[in-house]
Amino acid sequence: MNYKIEIKRVDTVDELEGYWSNDDLIQLLEKFNYPDGATADKSSLFELLQMAISDYEPSEAAEIALAHKLSEELNEGQIQQIAHNMLIDKVCEEYPEIPLQGRLYHVNQLLFKAYNGTFPNAKASVVYFSMTAEEADAAKILTRENVLKLLNTGLSDRNLIKRLFDDQMTQNIPFPEAEGIIWELITEDNVNYTLVTSENWINREDFTDFQFESELEEIAEEA
Structure with a gap:
């Protein structure tokens, strides 16, 4: 035809709005030791998460965020390796498992914004x-x-x-x-x-x- x-x-673009649900943000806030996310103003959740993330070392924060989105597909060792590599390369563009690249992009950009450029900026x-x-x-x-x-x-x-x-x-x-x-x-x-x-x-x-x-x-x- x-x-x-x-x-x-x-x-x-360097961000796709709407990917992170309020439930995602609340769960991540808990994992980053901010337990009051469920009662916070929903419009402030993303900003609160970025502040909470920045209190952690970048590689540790990457592991937490990656585990939240990819723990069903990747084991602990793989997550640690990706977290390390994300500080150096745009893993979301290079990762051989193509179906995971989209989620890796969103994690990368969350971390890029939280650390003001410590992670590479993927588009x-x-x-x-x-x-x-x-x-x-x-x-x-x-x-x-x-x-x-x-x-x-x-x-x-x-x-x-x-x-x-x-x-x-x-x-x-x-x-x-x-x-x-x-x-x-x-x-x-x-x-x-x-x-x-x-x-x-x-x-x-x-x-x-x-x-x-x-x-x-x-x-x-x-x-």
Whole structure:
């Protein structure tokens, strides 16, 4: 099926609002030895957490925050290693387990702001675009995999996704990594979309065209 695609805007941000719930913040405040978070003004929770975090050594704070978000996927030794590496590198861009990169980004930025730059500043991209099927009666709901394959035509060959996953982007084969590469995919009408990912995966300079056409083939199911 053919689609007409328009890239409307690409924003680069160092924080994605709404990721940390009030429950997250209250739990983290307790872990950072501030037990009164549950009774504090909800609008002040994030500021209180940043102050509480700054009372700890950076590597220790990183371990606490990482354990809160990733203890089900990572063991204690892995968390300690990541906490150490986060002070030196943008681990959220380099970590080999792609599905964890989004959560690592949010932890990194929480720590970056709490310590006023001690941690590297990672960036995210928010891409606003439309994908319109040329067939008037088309009603396909696009997945993250579909969206990346359709964006391929407008992306430069320098783009990291194209360089690492050329076969998945250009051939009629599954692309499971797309679920981790795209952190959020939002649409209310299945035409206009907002995509959130790491600046490392997609940034404004990656687009060679902002209006283009692309074809999406149905992936053949194995017999």
